[in-house]
Amino acid sequence: KAGVTQTPRYLIKTRGQQVTLSCSPISGHRSVSWYQQTPGQGLQFLFEYFSETQRNKGNFPGRFSGRQFSNSRSEMNVSTLELGDSALYLCASSPPSTTDTQYFGPGTRLTVL
């Protein structure tokens, strides 16, 4: 079974731009979560989607948004990028039998200049 895939793997943007990251979960997984990982803050939860509905949301500004499609693929969008948004963005999916175990993708490395 293919793992969680994230595209693109690397991205360079400038301040003020917006960016969209994509995540394809493991086949059959309906829950998708997004995390931001930085050296200073560690892993911070952004949001979780289940069956196209946002189920949980972390403490991030409204510039960070996401959505999930009917095939469980998910996208997250960051508008008006700031230097501090430079991070590794990780996506994780969970099987329907339990949402406790998460399977992570390789991440998208976003650099904001």
Add this chain to the structure above:
Amino acid sequence: AQSVTQLDSQVPVFEEAPVELRCNYSSSVSVYLFWYVQYPNQGLQLLLKYLSGSTLVKGINGFEAEFNKSQTSFHLRKPSVHISDTAEYFCAVKSGSYIPTFGRGTSLIVHP
């Protein structure tokens, strides 16, 4: 509320030596506990998890962890490490309907 503390930010060890990475958690309800490993430029990979039952949990790559409710700990151990175990290790806790909380990570550095 829940929280997790990884007591060591970095653990250096020689190859073939035993290692213990420490994790303490706090939660007012029963918990699920996890250890993940992250190799450079990769995502997190699940090493092992404790959901219920036996307090000694065995995972992949020869790692094991013991859930200690009285000490609210979930330390990760390996009897003999290899160079390839050099990576970042994350402890995570999840209780009830809360989203998982991750520790800040422990960098395991295995020297030849």
